[in-house]
Amino acid sequence: MANSRFEYVKNFELSDQLLPNTWVVVRIDGRGFTKFANKYSFEKPNDKRALELMNAAARTVVTEIPDITIAYGVSDEYSFVFHKTSTLFERRASKLVSTVVSTFTGYYIYLWSTYFPDQPLSAPLPSFDGRAVCYPSLENLRDYMSWRQVDCHINNLYNTTFWALIQLGGMSATEAGKQLDGSFSADKNEILFKRFSINYNNEPEIYKKGSVVFRDYELVEPGTHNIAQEVERIAQPAQLSKSQAETDKKKRTKARVVVEHLDIIKDDFWDRRPWLLSNKP
Numbered sequence: 001m002a003n004s005r006f007e008y009v010k011n012f013e014l015s016d017q018l019l020p021n022t023w024v025v026v027r028i029d030g031r032g033f034t035k036f037a038n039k040y041s042f043e044k045p046n047d048k049r050a051l052e053l054m055n056a057a058a059r060t061v062v063t064e065i066p067d068i069t070i071a072y073g074v075s076d077e078y079s080f081v082f083h084k085t086s087t088l089f090e091r092r093a094s095k096l097v098s099t100v101v102s103t104f105t106g107y108y109i110y111l112w113s114t115y116f117p118d119q120p121l122s123a124p125l126p127s128f129d130g131r132a133v134c135y136p137s138l139e140n141l142r143d144y145m146s147w148r149q150v151d152c153h154i155n156n157l158y159n160t161t162f163w164a165l166i167q168l169g170g171m172s173a174t175e176a177g178k179q180l181d182g183s184f185s186a187d188k189n190e191i192l193f194k195r196f197s198i199n200y201n202n203e204p205e206i207y208k209k210g211s212v213v214f215r216d217y218e219l220v221e222p223g224t225h226n227i228a229q230e231v232e233r234i235a236q237p238a239q240l241s242k243s244q245a246e247t248d249k250k251k252r253t254k255a256r257v258v259v260e261h262l263d264i265i266k267d268d269f270w271d272r273r274p275w276l277l278s279n280k281p
């Protein structure tokens with residue numbers, strides 16, 4: 001252990017440990033994707049290839065980091081949820097965020113040609129920013145997830161109508177924007193249906209609901225589990241023996257990671273998959 005006179009500089013590294021026993025959400029977002037989407041002529045309002053590429057990259061992140069219990073993606077963003085008991089990297093924010101961002105970005109670029117075989121990537125390459133936020137209660141975490149999915153719904157209904165007015169109705173962007181100014185959901189549904197015979201309900205689920213990435217096990221009958229109790233039971237990491245924690249981690253590592261387009265606002269999704277929040281594989 002060479003103690004050099006330079007070593008004091010270590011003291012400049014400040015702690016960025018996240019609050020223990022809270023749900024950590026790392027949200028990443030594409031940098032300048034408005035421009036990026038134009039450069040590669042992403043379809044408007046939704047480009048299936050681009051969304052599936054995001055999902056494929058997110059799937060590898062969840063697969064490679066077993067402490068992530070669920071992820072939710074829409075547009076150019078993805079939220080990764082670390083279980084409240086996770087102690088990965090001693091919960092240091094910078095390490096968690098940078099690992100998620102670089103793993104995601106690496107795979108996004110690596111998998112690009114699978115989803116865009118006719119358009120080679122060129123500089124400037126896509127990049128993502130990231131942040132970590134702690135949510136102390138299950139209610140806060142569920143509200144966070146609901147917030148993102150509601151955002152997806154509101155934006156998608158707006159964008160679907162906006163682009164229908166332009167692509168099918170021959171309006172300019174300004175005219176379409178004016179038409180939708182101050183409109184309610186019902187108005188947009190009506191425009192789509194009456195003018196363009198589009199039933200919004202029949203739009204693809206991936207656009208309406210976004211994408212959920214999680215480990216898949218056998219579904220549980222609704223009403224047989226109390227998630228809140230289950231989460232509380234394992235709330236203290238110390239309550240899990242080290243060997244049990246290791247076994248659980250192995251099971252999670254082996255589990256199949258799936259991408260689905262489901263309602264995560266209602267209880268049903270969570271009730272039927274108690275392992276997501278209890279972290280018991």
Ligand code: DGT
Pocket residue numbers: 029030031032033034035037042043044045046047048050051075076
């Ligand atoms: P930022 O995040 O501040 O660096 O800036 P942006 O430009 O990434 O803005 P943001 O993240 O608020 O919005 C995402 C942009 O990405 C939005 O302008 C539309 C674009 N985008 C995402 N998915 C699609 C898609 O499937 N098709 C098209 N055409 N555009 C998309």
Ligand code: MG
Pocket residue numbers: 029
């Ligand atoms: Mg942004």
Ligand code: MG
Pocket residue numbers: 029030031032033034076
């Ligand atoms: Mg962005």
Ligand code: MG
Pocket residue numbers: 029030075076077
């Ligand atoms: Mg965004």
Ligand code: MG
Pocket residue numbers: none
């Ligand atoms: Mg190192």
